[in-house]
Amino acid sequence: MNLAAAGDTIAAVATAVAAGEGSVAIVRLSGPEAEAIGRRLFRPAGRRQAWDSHRVLYGHVHDPASGECIDEVLLLLMRAPRSFTRETVVEFHGHGGVVAVQRLLELVLAAGARRALPGEFSQRAFLNGRLDLTRAEALSDLVTARSRRAAQLAVAGLDGGLQRRIAALREQLLDQLAELEARVDFEENLPALDGAAVGAALAAVAAALRQLVTDGDRSLLLREGLRVAIIGRPNVGKSSLLNALSRSERAIVADLPGTTRDLVDSAVVIEGVPVTLLDTAGIRSTDDPVERLGIARSREALASADAVLLLHDLSEGWTAADEALRAEVPEGLPLLVVGNKADQAPGAAGQGLAISARDGLGLTALGRALLTCCGATDTGNLALALNRRQRDLAAAAAAALDRSLGAADEGLPWDFWTIDLREAIRLLGEITGDEISEAMLDRVFSRFCIGK
Numbered sequence: 001m002n003l004a005a006a007g008d009t010i011a012a013v014a015t016a017v018a019a020g021e022g023s024v025a026i027v028r029l030s031g032p033e034a035e036a037i038g039r040r041l042f043r044p045a046g047r048r049q050a051w052d053s054h055r056v057l058y059g060h061v062h063d064p065a066s067g068e069c070i071d072e073v074l075l076l077l078m079r080a081p082r083s084f085t086r087e088t089v090v091e092f093h094g095h096g097g098v099v100a101v102q103r104l105l106e107l108v109l110a111a112g113a114r115r116a117l118p119g120e121f122s123q124r125a126f127l128n129g130r131l132d133l134t135r136a137e138a139l140s141d142l143v144t145a146r147s148r149r150a151a152q153l154a155v156a157g158l159d160g161g162l163q164r165r166i167a168a169l170r171e172q173l174l175d176q177l178a179e180l181e182a183r184v185d186f187e188e189n190l191p192a193l194d195g196a197a198v199g200a201a202l203a204a205v206a207a208a209l210r211q212l213v214t215d216g217d218r219s220l221l222l223r224e225g226l227r228v229a230i231i232g233r234p235n236v237g238k239s240s241l242l243n244a245l246s247r248s249e250r251a252i253v254a255d256l257p258g259t260t261r262d263l264v265d266s267a268v269v270i271e272g273v274p275v276t277l278l279d280t281a282g283i284r285s286t287d288d289p290v291e292r293l294g295i296a297r298s299r300e301a302l303a304s305a306d307a308v309l310l311l312h313d314l315s316e317g318w319t320a321a322d323e324a325l326r327a328e329v330p331e332g333l334p335l336l337v338v339g340n341k342a343d344q345a346p347g348a349a350g351q352g353l354a355i356s357a358r359d360g361l362g363l364t365a366l367g368r369a370l371l372t373c374c375g376a377t378d379t380g381n382l383a384l385a386l387n388r389r390q391r392d393l394a395a396a397a398a399a400a401l402d403r404s405l406g407a408a409d410e411g412l413p414w415d416f417w418t419i420d421l422r423e424a425i426r427l428l429g430e431i432t433g434d435e436i437s438e439a440m441l442d443r444v445f446s447r448f449c450i451g452k
Contacts, residue, residue, distance in 0.1 A: 119448025133433030219385030
């Protein structure tokens with residue numbers, strides 16, 4: 001976004017829009033002309049309604065050109081600086097759906113507002129000092145949360161815990177940088193600096209950052225989830241397992257081999273971790289061109305998955321075909337072997353965990369085993385969580401501190417210590433927004449949804 005244009009008035013639909021879905025829709029405006037546009041389009045019901053800030057007005061939106069009534073709405077006026085963006089904000093709360101809300105937005109744009117870019121409301125809140133960058137990103141994480149645990153971590157970010165933690169670590173580095181730079185310029189006039197103490201302080205911050213990175217890796221599972229490909233010979237119960245885990249009939253279940261001809265996916269949450277299950281076509285040799293296409297897509301899903309669940313039939317035992325399938329799993333990809341149809345083969349020996357997709361036997365243990373296989377356990381004790389951008393910056397800052405400590409170990413002069421120390425401070429400033437370029441801001445907020 002061109003920051004020079006931040007003084008204009010922007011508008012967007014701030015709620016999800018779908019035909020026949022959603023009883024209420026909100027069109028949001030922010031900027032110097034927001035109230036004027038609201039007055040141009042809105043006619044209060046009755047003459048006694050005052051246009052006071054933070055007061056809800058009831059009335060109708062009319063097309064100024066034709067006088068046509070577009071919708072019955074509530075209007076909320078929030079004058080600057082007491083708003084989310086610290087600009088004057090007007091919200092029209094009208095009926096949901098598609099047609100009415102789009103007509104209302106068109107009138108708002110025709111009256112002088114500009115269509116908001118993704119995340120532009122939040123970006124203005126940041127630029128106007130209403131939000132720091134970590135809180136703004138936590139808002140986006142809350143909107144896109146795919147599980148209750150992910151939403152809890154996003155709310156923790158809204159409270160400023162991450163901002164305070166990163167800011168405190170950055171302050172410690174700034175203190176050490178000040179001591180080092182003072183010795184570079186005025187060492188003969190100052191007491192001798194304890195290099196070991198400085199190194200210990202830098203090492204402590206590096207260790208704290210590495211712990212945040214580790215927590216960030218675990219929190220990414222809560223935010224982004226796992227893609228798990230279910231593979232197996234035809235008719236071992238892959239579709240039945242997907243339906244049992246998702247508690248819905250997403251896949252066709254029949255006693256005919258080769259029933260699944262295409263990928264079927266289903267989103268579930270296992271102990272707080274979002275998991276997308278991919279029911280693949282049974283991988284086998286076949287002359288059926290349609291089935292061959294489904295098998296090709298199964299192999300593509302296998303290559304892109306975060307983990308693989310190999311299902312085999314306990315009533316038939318472990319076969320050479322099952323072993324051949326296991327050989328197709330890419331090396332290093334987490335693999336969980338599960339035997340299905342335990343109800344039909346009581347006491348049968350098989351490889352891996354034993355379940356019955358039809359009766360629901362062993363499904364809880366299966367979920368836990370899958371998370372353990374993927375290293376997705378122990379996410380419940382996370383107090384703070386970094387998103388991918390923040391995690392990468394924290395890792396880079398820790399690496400910069402390691403380089404600074406390397407200069408210390410080599411006995412290099414103080415100014416060599418400061419080179420990578422400054423870089424670590426800059427990287428932490430990018431997390432909090434204290435040191436971030438306009439281009440990087442645009443990249444961060446472009447990932448937000450429109451209207452937020």
